[in-house]
Amino acid sequence: MNPVSPPFPAAKKTGAPGWRRRLPLLGAALLVLLIVVGLWPRAVPVEMATVTHGALVVTVDEEGMTRVRNRYVVSAPVAGQLRRIDWKAGAVVEAGRTVLAVLETSGADFLDARSQAQAAARVQAASSNRELAAAQRERSRATRALTQADLGRYRSLLEKNTLSKQEFDVVQMRDATAAQDERAADFALQVAEFELQQAQALLVRGQTAVNSSGSSQAGSGPVVPAGSAEPLIITSPVSGRILRVFQESSRVVPGGFPLLEVGDPADLEVRVEVLSRDGVAINPGARVMLEQWGGPQPLEARVRLVEPSAFTKVSALGVEEQRVYVVADFVDAFDRRPTLGDSYRVEARIVTWEGANVRQAPAGALFQRDGGWQAFVVEGGRARLRPVKVGHTNGFKTEITGGLDEGDRVIVYPGDKVMDGIRVEPIAVTGG
Numbered sequence: 001m002n003p004v005s006p007p008f009p010a011a012k013k014t015g016a017p018g019w020r021r022r023l024p025l026l027g028a029a030l031l032v033l034l035i036v037v038g039l040w041p042r043a044v045p046v047e048m049a050t051v052t053h054g055a056l057v058v059t060v061d062e063e064g065m066t067r068v069r070n071r072y073v074v075s076a077p078v079a080g081q082l083r084r085i086d087w088k089a090g091a092v093v094e095a096g097r098t099v100l101a102v103l104e105t106s107g108a109d110f111l112d113a114r115s116q117a118q119a120a121a122r123v124q125a126a127s128s129n130r131e132l133a134a135a136q137r138e139r140s141r142a143t144r145a146l147t148q149a150d151l152g153r154y155r156s157l158l159e160k161n162t163l164s165k166q167e168f169d170v171v172q173m174r175d176a177t178a179a180q181d182e183r184a185a186d187f188a189l190q191v192a193e194f195e196l197q198q199a200q201a202l203l204v205r206g207q208t209a210v211n212s213s214g215s216s217q218a219g220s221g222p223v224v225p226a227g228s229a230e231p232l233i234i235t236s237p238v239s240g241r242i243l244r245v246f247q248e249s250s251r252v253v254p255g256g257f258p259l260l261e262v263g264d265p266a267d268l269e270v271r272v273e274v275l276s277r278d279g280v281a282i283n284p285g286a287r288v289m290l291e292q293w294g295g296p297q298p299l300e301a302r303v304r305l306v307e308p309s310a311f312t313k314v315s316a317l318g319v320e321e322q323r324v325y326v327v328a329d330f331v332d333a334f335d336r337r338p339t340l341g342d343s344y345r346v347e348a349r350i351v352t353w354e355g356a357n358v359r360q361a362p363a364g365a366l367f368q369r370d371g372g373w374q375a376f377v378v379e380g381g382r383a384r385l386r387p388v389k390v391g392h393t394n395g396f397k398t399e400i401t402g403g404l405d406e407g408d409r410v411i412v413y414p415g416d417k418v419m420d421g422i423r424v425e426p427i428a429v430t431g432g
Contacts, residue, residue, distance in 0.1 A: 064272035071263035080105035194237030
């Protein structure tokens with residue numbers, strides 16, 4: 001009898017050992033694949049920015065200090081006993097009326113002929129100074145009238161679009177400068193008149209003392225003691241406020257001793273200390289933005305003068321620097337800065353160049369290599385090295401004159417891993 005065959009064929013016993021032999025090969029292939037994946041170059045994460053068009057302003061940023069433009073130091077005209085000064089800084093004074101100080105003098109100071117001659121010479125000099133100040137005031141008024149007429153004509157041309165805004169700004173700056181010169185000339189005339197009055201008062205007191213002394217010696221009148229002269233009244237030379245009181249207590253003071261300082265705190269200017277190499281690029285009429293002065297909005301000023309003489313100053317790091325003062329006038333009205341006073345600190349940004357529609361890129365995207373400026377541009381996910389031509393820069397944005405187009409994406413602050421042709425991926429993208 002034939003044995004009955006099973007319904008399914010029995011499994012071969014050689015299958016399991018075959019798969020076991022392939023396992024090492026599969027493991028080796030997987031290991032090679034992992035090594036290849038691990039060694040495959042990955043995209044370098046970079047920060048990107050877009051080349052844009054817009055306004056670009058190049059400035060010189062330095063700290064400045066406000067100061068009263070026209071100030072006058074009231075001094076003792078002669079030696080004498082100063083009475084206590086009760087005035088405090090900030091008090092309002094009126095020219096010719098407010099008594100600032102009282103000085104008790106001795107008539108003996110004027111008895112000799114030499115003192116009389118000196119007093120007469122001072123009167124003549126003060127009179128000449130007053131005539132000069134009056135002539136300068138008339139000249140400043142004529143100049144102001146001319147600049148006002150020019151400003152009106154140029155304003156009409158600007159309204160007709162036949163004049164550029166820049167040319168109108170220049171004429172407007174000239175008118176503002178002429179107004180400040182006229183105000184300074186008025187102040188100078190007031191001071192000259194005050195000095196003339198003081199000199200005349202001293203001469204009259206000296207002549208009175210001499211006459212009194214001569215009469216007593218001749219026996220033709222009562223004896224007038226030297227110390228019986230009336231106190232010398234010193235009034236304010238200008239209208240404004242008291243800025244400082246140098247001597248408050250009563251004491252004996254010599255001639256020429258400073259007593260008070262008077263000025264108008266509303267008539268301010270700004271003095272900014274800049275490096276001499278930066279001062280070369282600053283022109284009169286340049287726009288100045290004043291920040292961090294204590295108010296909510298920046299103030300605007302215009303450069304009036306870059307002083308021709310520099311000075312040496314040692315920086316905080318011990319480096320000698322040549323610096324120069326830049327003087328600027330406020331453009332904003334007084335009601336925008338009512339609490340800003342004398343010797344207040346401000347941060348000034350002096351404009352040396354500005355453009356309204358400038359192609360620009362971040363300054364951190366540009367670097368020098370092989371004697372020229374270059375940048376990495378992202379194209380198809382890869383970094384491409386490209387030569388660039390640059391113009392003005394303010395340290396944050398740089399003018400692009402060639403090599404980059406608007407909309408190009410550049411790598412900002414590329415590291416050592418960024419090379420030409422390497423794959424990159426953005427971690428941050430800015431507009432410029």
